[in-house]
Amino acid sequence: MLIDWFTVIAQVINFLILVWLLKRFLYRPILDAIDAREKRIAAKIADAETKETEAQKQREEYQQKNEVFDQQRNAHMNEMQEAAKTERAQLLDAARQESEDLRGRLEQALRNEQQSLNEELGRRAREEVFAIARKVLSDLAGTSLEQRMTDIFLDSLHKLNKAQITELKSALKKSSDALRVRTAFQLSEKQSAAIETAVAEILGKQKPLEFIIVPDLVSGIEIISGGRKIAWSITDYLDSLANSVDDLLKNKTATEGAVAEKTAATTGQDVENNEH
Amino acid sequence: MNLSPDNIIYWQMGFFKLNATIVYTWGLMLVLVIGSKLITRNLSTEQQRSRWQNLLEIIVTGINQQIEEVGLKNPQKYLSFLGSLFLFVAMASLFTVVPGYEPPTGSLSTTTALAICVFIAVPMFGIEQSGVGGYLRSYLQPTVIMLPFNIVSEISRTLALAVRLFGNMMSGTMILAILLTITPFIFPIIMSALGLLTGMVQAYIFSILATVYIAAATRVRSTKPEGEAENKTESESK
Numbered sequence: 001m002l003i004d005w006f007t008v009i010a011q012v013i014n015f016l017i018l019v020w021l022l023k024r025f026l027y028r029p030i031l032d033a034i035d036a037r038e039k040r041i042a043a044k045i046a047d048a049e050t051k052e053t054e055a056q057k058q059r060e061e062y063q064q065k066n067e068v069f070d071q072q073r074n075a076h077m078n079e080m081q082e083a084a085k086t087e088r089a090q091l092l093d094a095a096r097q098e099s100e101d102l103r104g105r106l107e108q109a110l111r112n113e114q115q116s117l118n119e120e121l122g123r124r125a126r127e128e129v130f131a132i133a134r135k136v137l138s139d140l141a142g143t144s145l146e147q148r149m150t151d152i153f154l155d156s157l158h159k160l161n162k163a164q165i166t167e168l169k170s171a172l173k174k175s176s177d178a179l180r181v182r183t184a185f186q187l188s189e190k191q192s193a194a195i196e197t198a199v200a201e202i203l204g205k206q207k208p209l210e211f212i213i214v215p216d217l218v219s220g221i222e223i224i225s226g227g228r229k230i231a232w233s234i235t236d237y238l239d240s241l242a243n244s245v246d247d248l249l250k251n252k253t254a255t256e257g258a259v260a261e262k263t264a265a266t267t268g269q270d271v272e273n274n275e276h
Numbered sequence: 277m278n279l280s281p282d283n284i285i286y287w288q289m290g291f292f293k294l295n296a297t298i299v300y301t302w303g304l305m306l307v308l309v310i311g312s313k314l315i316t317r318n319l320s321t322e323q324q325r326s327r328w329q330n331l332l333e334i335i336v337t338g339i340n341q342q343i344e345e346v347g348l349k350n351p352q353k354y355l356s357f358l359g360s361l362f363l364f365v366a367m368a369s370l371f372t373v374v375p376g377y378e379p380p381t382g383s384l385s386t387t388t389a390l391a392i393c394v395f396i397a398v399p400m401f402g403i404e405q406s407g408v409g410g411y412l413r414s415y416l417q418p419t420v421i422m423l424p425f426n427i428v429s430e431i432s433r434t435l436a437l438a439v440r441l442f443g444n445m446m447s448g449t450m451i452l453a454i455l456l457t458i459t460p461f462i463f464p465i466i467m468s469a470l471g472l473l474t475g476m477v478q479a480y481i482f483s484i485l486a487t488v489y490i491a492a493a494t495r496v497r498s499t500k501p502e503g504e505a506e507n508k509t510e511s512e513s514k
Contacts, residue, residue: 011389023356026312036321
């Protein structure tokens with residue numbers, strides 16, 4: 001008999017023990033290890049997926065933030081540019097206004113100066129003219145300036161044409177006042193009488209003349225009646241003198257400006273030379 | 277010349293005895309258990325792991341996969357029994373390369389013991405799966421007339437299991453012994469290599485047959501409703 005029953009029983013027991021031992025030492029640990037590894041890998045993959053989704057979300061968020069930031073920045077830039085433009089325009093306007101004001105003031109000052117100079121010139125010229133005329137007249141003709149003036153005035157009275165005389169007469173009739181003779185100096189008796197006679201000759205019998213001394217009259221004589229006047233003075237000469245002086249002054253200013261510019265240029269050159 | 281390692285008796289006391297079959301079985305058990313213990317002592321759950329652990333993982337997952345492919349739904353439940361069958365038979369034939377070694381599977385007592393284990397395990401798993409009634413009803417499939425045939429097949433296949441493994445293992449050892457006496461060079465090596473191959477094939481056949489038997493016993497109940505459902509749909513379509 002090939003089958004030994006004791007061995008059969010022993011082998012059955014042996015095999016059962018082997019099954020138990022292998023289960024304990026081989027299958028369970030190995031399967032557990034595999035399961036643990038799979039679980040770990042699955043966890044890692046899940047973790048990676050979560051991180052990826054998170055990263056994706058964050059990326060989108062940051063992109064959105066960037067866009068918003070860009071927009072804000074652009075808006076701010078535009079605002080700033082606008083503000084700068086406005087500010088610049090305002091500043092330019094203010095500066096222009098200021099420069100214009102300054103120029104106006106300067107011009108005004110220049111004009112004032114010119115005017116006062118003119119006046120001064122006129123005053124001096126008058127005095128000079130009178131002094132010269134007086135001297136010349138007394139030296140050459142032995143007559144005083146006042147006498148000569150009176151003569152010329154009388155001449156002009158005689159030279160009046162008829163229309164002018166008529167006009168004067170009608171003016172005299174309308175006016176109730178006396179005929180006034182204004183002079184810059186004291187007339188002598190003889191001169192007064194001559195004027196009275198001349199007036200009487202031209203205008204007919206009149207009320208006695210009224211003589212008034214006005215120093216500002218610039219050494220002239222004039223007859224005033226109801227808004228009409230017959231006059232002689234050296235104002236005309238003075239006006240022409242003033243005009244010629246004005247021209248002279250203008251020319252001088254222009255020349256001075258040119259000279260100043262030239263000086264500035266030269267100075268600049270000097271500075272450059274010094275730098276070299 | 278011994279036909280079976282049972283006949284090599286080291287110690288005997290009445291009914292109890294210690295023959296080569298039992299001793300070599302113990303040896304194999306020690307190698308298997310201590311080897312597993314040594315390797316699984318430092319198991320790694322990381323991506324990196326030792327070569328031995330890799331080997332064991334391949335073996336265990338391979339067996340697991342085989343069981344699943346045969347059709348058992350929850351392979352881990354049967355892994356201990358079927359895996360141990362395969363590993364024991366495979367190791368028994370693998371150690372034939374060691375001179376002086378007598379494979380315990382070359383003894384009809386051992387193969388009978390393993391076949392008896394399968395013979396008991398099949399109804400146990402079947403009953404566990406579908407209950408006593410459910411399992412016993414499987415003997416009446418497809419008709420009551422088949423009952424004696426089912427019982428005969430149950431016994432005969434157990435016998436076949438035992439004798440097939442025994443015949444193969446014993447013949448391998450016998451051929452090797454005979455060849456050694458006739459042509460002591462080269463041929464024994466070739467036969468020994470062939471013996472290793474047949475040993476592996478036998479281990480696979482033994483365990484896969486056991487798996488098929490268990491699958492047949494446990495599948496009865498779970499397939500029945502599906503079949504009925506199929507019949508119903510067929511009749512409806514007609």
